Amino acid sequence: MKTFISILSALLLLCGTGSSSFQALASGEQPATGSGLTISGTTGLSGLLTHWADAYNQSNAGNPVSVTTIQSLASLAGSDINFLTEKELQQTEGSTAWKMVVGRDAVVGVVNHANPLYETIMKQGISQLALTGLFGQTGNTTWGALLGATRDNKVHIYISGSESVKAGLAAYLGLPVSSLEGVSVVSSEDFSRLMAADPDAIGFCNLIQVYDPGSNGLSSGLSFLPIDKNGNGRLDYSENIYQDVVSFMRGLWIGKYPRILCENLYACSVTAPGSATGSAFMKWVLTEGQQYLGSEGYLELVATDRQQKLESLNAEAAVVPGQSRNAFSKNALFLILGGLVLAYLLTLLVVSRTRRLRTTTEMTGGVSGILREDGIQAPAGLYFDKSHTWAFMEKNGLVRVGVDDFLQHITGTLTRIRMKNPGEKVKKGDVILSLVRDGKQLNIKSPVTGLIREMNTMLIEEASLVNKSPYDQGWVYMIEPADWVKDAELLVMIDRYRCWIKNEFSRMKDFLAVTMQAKSPAFDQLVLQDGGALCDHVLADLEPKVWEDFQTFFLDNPR
Numbered sequence: 001m002k003t004f005i006s007i008l009s010a011l012l013l014l015c016g017t018g019s020s021s022f023q024a025l026a027s028g029e030q031p032a033t034g035s036g037l038t039i040s041g042t043t044g045l046s047g048l049l050t051h052w053a054d055a056y057n058q059s060n061a062g063n064p065v066s067v068t069t070i071q072s073l074a075s076l077a078g079s080d081i082n083f084l085t086e087k088e089l090q091q092t093e094g095s096t097a098w099k100m101v102v103g104r105d106a107v108v109g110v111v112n113h114a115n116p117l118y119e120t121i122m123k124q125g126i127s128q129l130a131l132t133g134l135f136g137q138t139g140n141t142t143w144g145a146l147l148g149a150t151r152d153n154k155v156h157i158y159i160s161g162s163e164s165v166k167a168g169l170a171a172y173l174g175l176p177v178s179s180l181e182g183v184s185v186v187s188s189e190d191f192s193r194l195m196a197a198d199p200d201a202i203g204f205c206n207l208i209q210v211y212d213p214g215s216n217g218l219s220s221g222l223s224f225l226p227i228d229k230n231g232n233g234r235l236d237y238s239e240n241i242y243q244d245v246v247s248f249m250r251g252l253w254i255g256k257y258p259r260i261l262c263e264n265l266y267a268c269s270v271t272a273p274g275s276a277t278g279s280a281f282m283k284w285v286l287t288e289g290q291q292y293l294g295s296e297g298y299l300e301l302v303a304t305d306r307q308q309k310l311e312s313l314n315a316e317a318a319v320v321p322g323q324s325r326n327a328f329s330k331n332a333l334f335l336i337l338g339g340l341v342l343a344y345l346l347t348l349l350v351v352s353r354t355r356r357l358r359t360t361t362e363m364t365g366g367v368s369g370i371l372r373e374d375g376i377q378a379p380a381g382l383y384f385d386k387s388h389t390w391a392f393m394e395k396n397g398l399v400r401v402g403v404d405d406f407l408q409h410i411t412g413t414l415t416r417i418r419m420k421n422p423g424e425k426v427k428k429g430d431v432i433l434s435l436v437r438d439g440k441q442l443n444i445k446s447p448v449t450g451l452i453r454e455m456n457t458m459l460i461e462e463a464s465l466v467n468k469s470p471y472d473q474g475w476v477y478m479i480e481p482a483d484w485v486k487d488a489e490l491l492v493m494i495d496r497y498r499c500w501i502k503n504e505f506s507r508m509k510d511f512l513a514v515t516m517q518a519k520s521p522a523f524d525q526l527v528l529q530d531g532g533a534l535c536d537h538v539l540a541d542l543e544p545k546v547w548e549d550f551q552t553f554f555l556d557n558p559r
Contacts, residue, residue: 040079048296096268103265103298107168109225114199125228160205196221383491385447386558412540454478
């Protein structure tokens with residue numbers, strides 16, 4: 001212990017040379033601002049930038065933002081921050097060292113709910129090859145020929161008059177833009193009306209043209225035209241992102257929608273925003289400023305995407321103005337090395353103490369770092385299902401249902417629970433709730449069949465109760481069972497559950513090994529070398545694609 005104190009003292013003395021920089025970073029202090037900020041964009045973006053500047057200046061009068069129009073993409077050095085579409089950015093030939101996505105657009109296909117083959121369309125989707133053939137036989141293709149069904153009505157194609165729609169669609173199909181002129185090209189104002197009136201129509205437009213912000217859905221009577229990306233004649237689970245706008249946007253973000261049909265709106269400049277005004281404005285664009293994108297034909301970023309970009313801006317702001325990045329990096333490296341030494345010494349102390357005193361995991365679901373089989377709580381008297389749910393028959397005949405401790409340890413702290421309402425009927429094996437963490441979600445299946453009599457309303461305000469108390473305050477439903485005896489036969493109690501959960505640990509390691517590639521540093525952080533133990537909250541900070549794969553290959557295929 002004396003050695004530890006001596007080393008600690010020496011390190012604190014050595015760290016004194018960089019303390020002022022570190023204190024400035026930790027405090028979040030910003031330098032005095034200049035005369036304001038100049039933002040610029042091409043003519044097509046002038047309306048959006050003007051809205052942004054006016055709204056920002058109303059609440060930040062001391063740091064005015066002014067707008068200019070870019071006359072030539074050859075030189076972008078005249079403004080502090082430039083805003084360009086993805087196609088415009090590609091023409092700058094690397095003259096912008098810093099860029100950040102601030103909005104998105106997508107060309108989408110839509111169909112009419114009243115189409116007699118609507119259910120077939122939503123199950124099969126339409127492949128790229130089929131769409132290319134459709135445009136090659138404009139006006140002559142029937143719905144029956146397109147879907148392999150019985151319907152002689154011809155397919156009517158509508159395209160919004162937007163140039164970006166025609167260009168994006170032509171690029172996706174591998175056709176010249178001129179080949180799209182034979183279809184009905186209509187104005188943006190008439191598109192939704194004509195589509196809703198024609199059951200045999202397929203339409204293509206910018207998503208914002210058919211987006212209804214009031215319902216957070218599409219215009220009345222319209223649905224997304226699902227794209228069968230792999231061309232196998234059916235819409236697979238990994239392709240099915242077309243149920244609603246939220247699912248679609250999430251699928252677009254993680255790459256499940258054809259990339260060529262998407263276009264980003266970028267903020268860019270020669271260097272990252274270095275002034276306090278520039279950083280503050282960009283943070284505003286990623287938060288309050290998102291509401292102005294819709295009126296100009298662009299889509300807001302999803303919440304998780306915004307958070308990642310805000311964290312990136314904060315990391316950029318950590319470089320102290322007036323210091324070179326190299327100078328700061330040296331100080332930061334010195335502090336990191338010192339911290340690693342301290343962490344190593346503290347680890348030795350903790351390990352030594354742990355060997356003498358074994359701690360037990362509390363029912364609150366909190367685990368420090370490592371997740372082991374004996375750390376999973378499973379109270380006696382409960383029934384458990386392979387959907388990682390539990391059930392308990394109350395004295396009044398209702399079955400209390402919740403999520404098991406294993407699953408909440410895997411997800412990390414939840415930010416939202418999507419639940420069904422009292423009065424709804426559920427079947428064993430049907431999706432009964434969704435666990436959400438920062439926009440990423442897992443769909444959980446019901447362990448019983450019956451009628452929901454009560455939902456735990458406390459979870460609406462505090463979803464993390466599932467983490468803190470999965471078997472007590474974190475329960476989800478009270479269900480009136482249709483046949484409890486039959487359902488209970490398919491559930492297991494504590495002894496068999498303990499054996500099964502060991503297998504789940506092995507499956508989880510196998511899943512991570514395949515998904516994260518076992519030789520990568522990321523995998524080493526998720527599966528520790530101390531006997532191959534899992535890290536607690538292993539999915540918490542992983543990307544949405546991993547959550548999708550966990551749903552498909554782990555939860556939807558129990559053993």
